[in-house]
Amino acid sequence: MSTGPSDAELIVRVLQDDDRHAFSELVRRHQSSVRGLLRRLTSDAALADDLAQETFIRAHRSLAQFRGGARLSSWLFRIAYNAFLAHARKALPPLEPQPPQHASMEAVLAKADLAKAMECLKPEERAALALTYGHEVTHEEAAEILQWPLGTLKTHVLRGKDKLRARLTAPEVSP
């Protein structure tokens, strides 16, 4: 089965010849994971796609700075996170998390509006959870992508999960 040129080969073609076809192939390969990460971070598909577009444009501009030893997806995730963070600092006031409540597993699953619950998290907590769950990224890789110490990453994961648990198990508020 032919898999086509590797990411590294495509990057060389972009850098040497400004090969737009090679860059479009890179975008096609990684668009789903980058857009998916940003959708988890923003809980807004349209905004996520705007930030993903910005991510790939920045990547094209800075491709010469990509170190071949790292995975391209990790490098793109870092650019995506920085784009999200810049947007979040301008636009997203953090919501106050609900106080912790006790609830059954069924209650948690019944209120599994995870995307909405993610909105109560700080950008750093969202990023830690979005990367470490569902993207096959280890804690070590996530810490490198976010350029945090490993301990900081784990702290954000724990705090994020605590807040999600509180949010998802809080009783419904009657209008």
Next chain:
Amino acid sequence: MNDPIDPLLDEPQPYLEDAGFTARVMGALPPRRSRSARTVVLTGAALAATAALALGPARSGVSALFSGRFEWAVLATLALAVVVGTGTMISAVLREADLA
């Protein structure tokens, strides 16, 4: 005991169809570097450098050669001017052919 949050977070992310996303990114990229403009600049620079050398040190070298006041240093400058100018022009032409 398992954390009830884990299954929610662990849900595999579905593949997102491209749906024109790549085309939008490619349309938003800055225009390509112009090959022709680059070649014109390189060739022009080579010609200017050659002309500058020919009107300066090389000219005095040729006149010195014919007047019998031959100096090796001046001849070397003349040779260098020819080599640099020719080399730069060949490089520009080869680069253009490689990119085409």
